[in-house]
Amino acid sequence: MISKITDTLREKRPYLMSLFLSILxxxxxxxVLMIITGYNPVEGYAAMIKxxxxxxxxxxxxxxxxxxxxxxxxxxxxxxxxGMFNVGGEGQLFLGGLAATMTAVYLQGVSPFIAVPLxxxxxxxxxxxxxxxxxxxxxxxxxxxxxxxxxxxxxxxYLCTYLTNSSGPLRTHDRGVMAGTDAVPKDFMFExxxxxxxxxxxxxxxxxxxxxxxxxMKKTSVGLEMKITGENERFAFFSGLSKDKIMIGAMxxxxxxCGLVGMFEVFxxxxxxxxxxxxxxxxxGMLVAMIMNYSPLGIILMSFFFAVIDIGANAMELSIGxxxxxxxxxxxxxxxxxxxxxxxxxxxxxxxxxxxxxxHLREEAVQ
Amino acid sequence: MRxxxxxxxxxxxxxxxxxRFDNISMQFPGVLANDKVxxxxxxxxxxxxxxxxxxxxxxxxxxxxxxxxxxxxxxxxNGHKVEKFxxxxxxxxxxxxxxxxxxxxxxFTVAQNIVMSKEPRRMGIFYDLKEANRETERxxxxxxxxxxxxxxVGEISVGLQQRVEILKTLYRGADILILDEPTAVLTPxxxxxxxxxxxxxxxxxxMTVIIITHKLYEVMNISDRVGVMRRGELVGVEETKxxxxxxxxxxxxxxxxxxxxxxxxxxxxxxxxKADNLYVTDNRGLLAVSGVSLEVKAGEVLGIAAIEGNGxxxxxxxxxxxxxxxxxxxxxxxxxxxxxxPGQIRKLGxxxxxxxxxxxxVSLKSTITENLIVGKEKLPAFSKxxxxxxxxxxxRYAREVAEKFDIRGGGVDIKTEDLSGGNMQKVVVARExxxxxxxxxxxxxxRGVDIGAIxxxxxxxxxxxxxxxAILLVSADLDExxxxxxxxxxxxxxxVTGEFKSGEIDKMEISYYMTGHxxxxxxxxxK
Numbered sequence: 001m002i003s004k005i006t007d008t009l010r011e012k013r014p015y016l017m018s019l020f021l022s023i024l025x026x027x028x029x030x031x032v033l034m035i036i037t038g039y040n041p042v043e044g045y046a047a048m049i050k051x052x053x054x055x056x057x058x059x060x061x062x063x064x065x066x067x068x069x070x071x072x073x074x075x076x077x078x079x080x081x082x083g084m085f086n087v088g089g090e091g092q093l094f095l096g097g098l099a100a101t102m103t104a105v106y107l108q109g110v111s112p113f114i115a116v117p118l119x120x121x122x123x124x125x126x127x128x129x130x131x132x133x134x135x136x137x138x139x140x141x142x143x144x145x146x147x148x149x150x151x152x153x154x155x156x157x158y159l160c161t162y163l164t165n166s167s168g169p170l171r172t173h174d175r176g177v178m179a180g181t182d183a184v185p186k187d188f189m190f191e192x193x194x195x196x197x198x199x200x201x202x203x204x205x206x207x208x209x210x211x212x213x214x215x216x217m218k219k220t221s222v223g224l225e226m227k228i229t230g231e232n233e234r235f236a237f238f239s240g241l242s243k244d245k246i247m248i249g250a251m252x253x254x255x256x257x258c259g260l261v262g263m264f265e266v267f268x269x270x271x272x273x274x275x276x277x278x279x280x281x282x283x284x285g286m287l288v289a290m291i292m293n294y295s296p297l298g299i300i301l302m303s304f305f306f307a308v309i310d311i312g313a314n315a316m317e318l319s320i321g322x323x324x325x326x327x328x329x330x331x332x333x334x335x336x337x338x339x340x341x342x343x344x345x346x347x348x349x350x351x352x353x354x355x356x357x358x359x360h361l362r363e364e365a366v367q
Numbered sequence: 368m369r370x371x372x373x374x375x376x377x378x379x380x381x382x383x384x385x386x387r388f389d390n391i392s393m394q395f396p397g398v399l400a401n402d403k404v405x406x407x408x409x410x411x412x413x414x415x416x417x418x419x420x421x422x423x424x425x426x427x428x429x430x431x432x433x434x435x436x437x438x439x440x441x442x443x444x445n446g447h448k449v450e451k452f453x454x455x456x457x458x459x460x461x462x463x464x465x466x467x468x469x470x471x472x473x474x475f476t477v478a479q480n481i482v483m484s485k486e487p488r489r490m491g492i493f494y495d496l497k498e499a500n501r502e503t504e505r506x507x508x509x510x511x512x513x514x515x516x517x518x519x520v521g522e523i524s525v526g527l528q529q530r531v532e533i534l535k536t537l538y539r540g541a542d543i544l545i546l547d548e549p550t551a552v553l554t555p556x557x558x559x560x561x562x563x564x565x566x567x568x569x570x571x572x573x574m575t576v577i578i579i580t581h582k583l584y585e586v587m588n589i590s591d592r593v594g595v596m597r598r599g600e601l602v603g604v605e606e607t608k609x610x611x612x613x614x615x616x617x618x619x620x621x622x623x624x625x626x627x628x629x630x631x632x633x634x635x636x637x638x639x640x641k642a643d644n645l646y647v648t649d650n651r652g653l654l655a656v657s658g659v660s661l662e663v664k665a666g667e668v669l670g671i672a673a674i675e676g677n678g679x680x681x682x683x684x685x686x687x688x689x690x691x692x693x694x695x696x697x698x699x700x701x702x703x704x705x706x707x708x709p710g711q712i713r714k715l716g717x718x719x720x721x722x723x724x725x726x727x728x729v730s731l732k733s734t735i736t737e738n739l740i741v742g743k744e745k746l747p748a749f750s751k752x753x754x755x756x757x758x759x760x761x762x763r764y765a766r767e768v769a770e771k772f773d774i775r776g777g778g779v780d781i782k783t784e785d786l787s788g789g790n791m792q793k794v795v796v797a798r799e800x801x802x803x804x805x806x807x808x809x810x811x812x813x814r815g816v817d818i819g820a821i822x823x824x825x826x827x828x829x830x831x832x833x834x835x836x837a838i839l840l841v842s843a844d845l846d847e848x849x850x851x852x853x854x855x856x857x858x859x860x861x862x863v864t865g866e867f868k869s870g871e872i873d874k875m876e877i878s879y880y881m882t883g884h885x886x887x888x889x890x891x892x893x894k
Contacts (some may be wrong), residue, residue, distance in 0.1 A: 100458065219756055232729070235727055236730075237689070238709050239741045
């Protein structure tokens with residue numbers, strides 16, 4: 001087992017090395033920015049760490065953030081393993097959140113043992129159907145799923161906003177609430193794991209989903225068929241795999257996860273569906289997935305790091321006044337460097353390969 | 368004196384060389400596309416470069432046009448060594464290329480497409496559309512290539528689009544024009560017009576034209592000299608007037624390597640593959656297979672001998688379920704199989720080796736193990752409840768198969784793209800042959816594969832035959848067809864032109880049938 005882990009690490013070493021260097025460089029550039037704007041970077045980063053780990057409450061928030069990033073990242077990875085690039089997770093998240101919330105609101109007074117599972121199902125169905133549409137368009141009509149999912153994002157987000165904003169039909173009549181649906185009944189809400197933090201028992205559901213994603217992608221025949229389809233559709237078809245089913249299934253699974261993330265946001269701490277339920281959470285998750293090459297384990301680890309920077313940067317802004325946008329800058333630099341890394345290391349490899357081939361040919365010529 | 372006169376009259380021998388390939392080798396992952404190719408192209412000639420698909424002719428021309436940098440060797444244009452390989456450099460040195468797939472903007476006008484990347488400008492910054500139209504008209508007058516400057520490219524015929532491509536290279540000042548399979552998309556009428564244009568620009572403008580093709584009558588029709596490539600190597604360069612289609616065909620497909628005899632045993636059994644009057648269309652919707660019927664019995668190899676592009680690829684794709692059948696039907700192991708998808712046909716008991724292993728036969732980014740297991744991943748031996756993969760049995764199986772099929776290159780956990788062509792093909796053969804099906808449909812089993820692997824794959828095919836498999840074999844390599852087949856049919860333009868028992872016919876004779884002569888039309892063929 002241990003030897004297997006070390007083997008994997010050795011194989012991935014160049015990648016992990018450049019990832020580590022990118023993060024280091026990004027943090028250094030962040031430090032330089034702090035100095036330029038007149039702050040002490042040591043103090044800044046100390047405040048960031050404190051903001052992410054300083055108390056059980058903030059640590060709970062960091063973990064809650066990690067769950068969101070991790071699930072959205074995995075949703076991206078599940079689709080892309082079968083060659084389906086789901087950019088529409090944000091819309092699926094909105095619809096899933098709204099569907100689960102409205103289910104709970106209508107089922108007020110019903111036993112939570114019935115209502116909560118139904119809320120789960122409605123979130124999953126809403127997200128899943130919303131991903132099924134572009135998947136069908138892709139498989140049957142060869143319409144790029146990238147375009148359709150991006151477009152469907154806006155449709156879902158504006159629809160949900162319309163329904164729950166100022167005069168929308170689903171807007172609450174509770175006093176003092178500017179926007180959003182009625183609140184999910186208290187007994188349907190997830191238990192808090194750390195009091196006064198955003199961390200709820202959603203962590204259990206998330207862990208189950210994350211495990212399932214990893215298991216299906218890495219350990220099952222379905223995962224293998226997804227991988228083959230994603231890498232060479234023609235080969236999959238030629239080999240007799242049901243590539244259409246696989247592609248649609250992967251996209252729908254991605255949408256289901258996104259729908260559930262929407263539900264967890266509401267049932268975990270927001271209590272009601274708000275038009276501001278997600279601040280482009282899915283796109284953050286996508287970035288995590290891309291940086292980690294869609295590896296499920298990598299996504300889980302990297303989402304923790306991103307959560308620390310994100311939550312820590314907010315606290316840093318409050319405590320010593322360095323703008324919280326610094327976290328965005330650091331993310332962007334990591335992504336920029338990792339993207340460049342791909343190109344640079346490929347160029348280096350190509351050069352090496354060419355040299356090798358030349359040497360080989362010369363050897364042959366000598367013989 | 369007489370000698371000098373002869374040379375002067377011969378003309379061509381005195382012409383200077385405009386392009387020189389010096390020992391060009393090009394290594395792609397898994398494929399040695401060009402292997403020490405050297406020859407000259409002379410100024411003012413039409414040079415035809417022929418060879419089967421994958422023979423390396425497009426790669427060589429892409430090197431000339433600067434798209435690829437050769438792994439080894441040098442290119443000289445007009446005596447200057449090419450230092451930096453990029454299309455921009457190549458264009459600056461006077462090379463123009465018209466690709467098989469046109470590189471035009473459909474929503475732009477003809478004139479806009481022609482001047483693209485070198486637009487006429489007013490005051491240095493403003494696009495001068497009028498001047499573009501005038502330039503186009505000037506080119507039309509100068510070269511006699513009729514086009515309407517203001518027509519939208521998306522709305523004109525393919526033949527005219529090709530003219531726009533040619534004019535584009537002329538506008539950029541090309542004096543060497545490369546045409547990659549220019550007639551593949553043209554009607555016979557358009558082909559004639561294109562050839563008239565080529566003759567004119569060569570004669571009046573002293574242009575040099577290199578034409579890539581595998582249609583031999585076109586070579587005879589248009590070219591001054593012809594170079595034949597096979598398996599990445601240059602087989603030879605000949606004056607067109609000294610060769611005929613038959614000689615070219617045997618240069619393209621024959622390989623002067625003598626193999627050991629392989630023992631064939633057993634008698635043919637019942638019919639396993641049966642095609643009945645099949646009609647299949649190609650990607651453009653034109654008929655590629657017209658009324659082909661064939662039968663393959665258990666324990667025999669039926670070889671299809673045909674020059675590239677005569678319907679054999681489409682036939683195989685139809686029989687494996689990749690391409691729909693337009694008319695007629697076919698049967699695998701007695702079951703009607705037309706209208707089925709590849710998965711259903713496999714269930715009837717067929718396995719396939721596709722002609723293009725990189726595009727169809729493997730997933731390059733997946734490991735060898737994964738590629739070996741595809742299609743078997745739901746067998747009880749490899750997964751519990753058809754779901755949970757049994758990693759250790761899979762690993763053991765992969766190691767066994769890799770050893771049995773002699774797959775070398777660094778273990779079964781490396782990515783398939785890191786393998787050489789021969790080993791990659793062995794992965795495909797290993798996977799398909801270990802389905803243990805009664806029917807095998809095998810296309811180009813040894814294309815781009817080294818000699819050792821050829822020998823190995825041939826032995827595997829004959830083993831399968833001796834065990835009672837029905838094998839349909841398509842190959843561009845006549846030696847392979849002759850060595851492996853019990854019966855041979857020839858195809859030309861989508862039809863079967865002859866059927867022979869192995870040993871009944873020789874290579875020269877079969878070339879007749881492969882170039883369109885039917886039974887009884889073969890001249891000295893006195894069978």
